[in-house]
Amino acid sequence: MDSLAASDGVLRPAAPTAPPLLKVAELRRSFGAVRAVDGLDLEVEAGSITGMIGPNGCGKTTAVNCITGFDRGCSGSVELQGRSIARRQPEEIARGGVMRTFQAIRVFDGFSVLENAAMGRQCFDGLRLQHPILRTPRFRQVERETRARAEALLETVGLGAKKGELAGSLSYGQKKLLALAGILMSEPKIVILDEPVAGVNPTMVHEIAELLRRLNAAGTTFLIIEHNIEFVMALSDRVVVMDRGRRLASGTPAEIQQDERVLEAYLGGGDGGL
Amino acid sequence: QEAVQIGVSAPLTGPVAHGGEHEMRGIRLAVEEINAKGGVLGKPIALTVEDNQCNPSVSVTVANKLIEDGVVAIIGAQCSSAVLAAMPVVQKAGVPLVSGIATSPSITEKAGIGGNPWVFRLNPSDRELAVADVNYLASLGSVKRVAIVAESTDYGRGGAEAFAKAAEAKGIEVVSTDFHPLGAADFTTILTRLGRSGAQAIALYQAPADRANFVRQKEALGVKAALTGKLNFAGEAHEKLLADGAFDQAVTAFPYAPEVDTPANKAFVAKLVAKYGETSQYESFAGYEEVYVLAAAIERAGTPDRAAVRAALTKTSYASMLGGTITFDDHDQAHNKAVISRVDGSKVTVVDVFSTN
Amino acid sequence: MPPAMRSPKGLLLLLLAVLALAYPFASSSGYHLNVLTNALFFTVLAMSLNVIYGYAGLLSFAQVGFWGVGGYVGALTVTRLGGSVWDGMLAAGAVALLLAIAISAVSLRLSNHAFVIVSIAFTLLLQLLAQEWIDVTNGPMGIPGLPAPEIVLGPLYFAFDDRTSQYFLALAFAAATLAAIGLVLSSRVGRTLRMLKHDETLARSLGVRTTRWKVFAAGFAAVVAAMAGALYVFYLSIVDPTIFDVYYTQLMLVIVIVGGLGSFWPMIAAGFVLVVLPEVLRTSDEVRMIYYGVVLIAGVLFFPRGFAGLLAARRRRHSSGGRLGQPGSI
Amino acid sequence: MDSEAVIETAGLVVGYGGPPIVRGAAVTVRRGTMVTFVGPNGAGKSTLLRGLAGLSAAYAGSILYNGTQIAATSALERHAMGIVFVPQGRCNFGRMSVEENLEIAAHGIARAERRAARAYVFGLFPVLEERLQTMAGNLSGGEQQLLEMAMVLQTRPQCLLVDEPSLGLSPKMQADIFGKLGGLRDAGMTIIVVEQNVRAALAVSDDAAVLVNGEIVMQGPAPEVAGDPGIRRAYLGH
């Protein structure tokens, strides 16, 4: 069944010097009779953009929840740079450099857009408790940097004019963009995006792609789950296809687009609006 | 014409509000009577009433407010902890406090000689009542084993301890002592146990509502044991229970009973019934006598000066409606008479009015 | 010009300080001072609830528990261990901190509703303990006759044993604690706590150690409440189990909600209004509690978002933006 | 095709209590047609739909529904008249099972017809039948989207307003859903769609409008809008 997945691992030239940044093996999670993730193997190379596609309900989001610690009922191994992060608390995993967005958008409704963006960085700016309380010079310095970066990012995603407004009053797509900006505020090792451009205007999708490419060039690794095939194919170095909780195929975008099984299981009728 | 200001601190809201309400009836009645006869020092008495919610900190606030308002003296507080909290306040300000209901022994310990000379207590302590109760119980000869049920407050604990001690002295065995939280509504469990413990009597130290629940459930569960301890039969619920025979064979020593057959008491009861449609309760009686004792002291002092009134209070000699004469001892504690009653069927008989000391 | 006077807010603050300091000299009423002193204590207590509820979003009925524990630990430190009142306050803070950490360990994973129940159960357990552990707490009678706080500095001696000095002591305590809380909450720490309240999952995904922050909020709030409780019992000169009364919880909650969850100055204003209000209503004797209830109901009807909401609404009218709620709601 | 207008607005201004968001929209939707609104994020597309559905206040302007003025009616009244709105993002009863969600949504359907209605939506979205006892909040994003469509389509509304029906759906399902919407339109339903999946949506629509900054900048037959080079470049991502 998963011969391609298995042989794929064998065929690939081993890179002994650089183990994958994120390595997931035999990941499982079931809910009653539903085996949402059913022995998933996944590797994300450092510095890559890896796309992940698959039909609705095939277990993509569940897998992300397992990797990032939000789902406590998973089994299997999850390694970041060779070290296990399975069963760690989500905030520790985030601090370790694995950050994710949520498919069902989450922003802090009662905070301003700028604050929302700034919050993405506050656990990573190296300040300790006393700095903000005593408003030390170091704190002011960091605040200035955070603000500058937040403003720049908001500008890029088209929210520059909205920075003073409450995040709760944004439109759906704007919230999505805000969540994305927030997660990009710090410099995580790997960013996992769960449908970052669903509901985003096509023109903006191009700009997001540009932004991600730029950040990737600067060293950030991405794992992107998306149903926008064009976006995934254009951006990814490798694409992993999931089906029924496991890996159905993986390869370069070109390879995937030729794969019969993928066309049948996912894209539907071989075209799927490509 | 200026009035003589008397302050009242009473629990008018909160868990023991009914006590405060009845105390106010007695207080108001006494003040009306005195004013009708020309008041004290030729001036009417004016009451300033404040709600202390039976809460010590509110009690302090109230005491301060009353003192501020220029009262000559303060009556009440009713709850022991409220009295205890107000004591240092009145001492500092030099205002007499007359308390007729709070039972905590530490009030007496702290009052009078070597302590706080501004606090006076009229009611007998539960210890004295318990001794009288047990003595009478022993004299009946039929009760050898008793169980104690008391609320877990200073009132309940103090009463239970006093009763146990008195029982021991008389060779009556205490088979069990149960404390329950104030406001407990269900006693079926305790009653189940007591019903099987062989106790011939159950001594109660409970707030009226809890006692009524207890007695009603005891009756329904068919637990056969006479009731004793600190009981009274006033108030609608208890009157009904009494009428239904739920208190049959009960014996109690209590600071007051409306059945006491003195002219003064009969008149007092009649007045209250006329005014409120309800017979007098202990708190009304206490409120009434608090006012009279205080008014007499002001009259004797000849001036509404607080220190003079305090001095006059120490020399109190007041003829209580129960028949005794109230005087204060070194600790400013009066030893009023108390009442032993028993119930046969639904009929309350005052067996004895005895002096406490 | 001193910096405090440069902004209108600073000026207001200065005015307030002058008023607070001058008040005892302007009025000779011990009763009024007593009410004001109470207002100081309850404002601090309410502010401690604001830390954990208004900011971190955990409705804790344990605050009154800590307040009571503070009272008892303070009293026992003085009566049993022979410490000074200040030792009592420190001990109160320390014990409360330990208790807060312990209770946090069990309760912080709970849903918000479950947390409420646990915090109530915790307080009621403490009350039971105060009531029933008679050997230590003296049971329902409480521990009366607590000494007044005093300062002994070599030959210098000062006792806070009259209304005015006690008022100043309470004022100093309130100013210090409120300033500390204000400093912490107005900084990024306050924002972090509010993140927990708004969306804990999102906060965790951004790396916020939510458990640690909740413990921080619980501990901070507990220490403040306990120290206030300790000072309060020396002010009253008695501690007894009614210090755990729901009355205090209700008062705190009402202050925090009327002030506006997570607000600072409006909450302080609410603290004063709501402590003074029942006293003002005393003129009407038995029905005063009914008036009080009616005032609460009217409060909800006319200021549904508390004092803070009132201010915010006024500010909004002058600027645009900000989110307005959707019409109607269940 | 019938050319009578089902919805006709003039000078419609909609907002959330603050400044107006949609300013002076004039929209005409003919019976049995499908109209798609496109535009950048935050343009006011959802706000316009909410205004039509009665969920956001119309500050000014008129909304005619089958010729009757409905600008002042409530969302529930409009629902009763047959205007049904599916909001953007998640909108179901998360703590109830899929079955209960479908059942409750069928409250307006006569008891005798419920079984048929159920069979109909299972035919549209078979996956729901497999997940019948799962709590809606636990479904995957795409499954929830399908559930919401199913809840609403059960009742065969006269006039359907959908905000981003393809959100979170796999390419296969996207094609499927637009196909189904087209089918419903062909069966006589009037449909107004807001979409970011512009190409797929315009392919099945009769008419289209481009909304920018709260104002309609272009309006016309779908192919015409899709073909306008300026619009394509600026808002359709080409």
Add this chain to the structure above:
Amino acid sequence: MDPVFLGQLLLNGIVIGLIYGLIATGLTLQFGILHIVNFAHGEVLMVAMYAMAALLPLFGGDFFVAFAVLVVLASAVSLLAARGLLAALATGGDGGGIFEKSLLLTLGVSIVLVNGVQQLFTSNPQMATTSFGYGAFALGEIRLTYAHALASVVAVVTFGALFWFLLRTNAGRALRAVAQNREAALMIGLDPTRVARRAVAVSLVLSAVAGAVLVPIIVFQPTVGQTLLLKAFAVVVIGGMGNIGGAVAVALGLGVLESLVGGFADIVWQNAVAFVAMIAVLAMRPQGLFAAAIRKG
């Protein structure tokens, strides 16, 4: 061990548990489902008790007639009260936080009711005499008073009805739906306000029913409701917020636990054990005993 004693304790416990559950039913709808905190819940019971006590003499102490009249009266009053409550909660939009607003509002109502009733009826403990008198069933040596038996039966019937209502009727489903997602309710044409109003009215009637059946059991005074409040809230939360089966199970467990503690140890420790048990149970099942969690990601 003495089986009669144990049997009596268990029976007492079950009955107490059922009564706790009955007191909690109104809250299950208000708090468990609609998330409206009702601090005046105990006062609603209290007022119902006074009303029942006032009605009883009019019907010669016949409990059932008075009960029927009370339910009719309560329904009328509840509809009005529900309308008023929801209207008050709707002031200022939902920005004020429905939870906080309801807390403050019902606290105010509670204060007004306690003190108002005290003004009208004094705070004397009241006892109503009913046709049950002090009668009891005797099962061998085990006794069950008529009043307790009645309360138990009413409790069981109420739970059954509520269970059926919430899970099997469209109105019950609509209620849960509206509380979960107002916007989705509008999407499918449910009127959230009307549904909520009906639910609050029903919950108030349930509270009145609970108050009425307590009349033959406990003596009451204006503050009686406050002592009943905590355990009712605990039952609702630990049972899993709106889960009727859970609430019943927790109530029964609590009743039996308390009864056993009271029977074999000191009754003072009943509450202590109950509180510790609550904390322990919640520490193990953070969402409550019978609530399922929804995925976060």
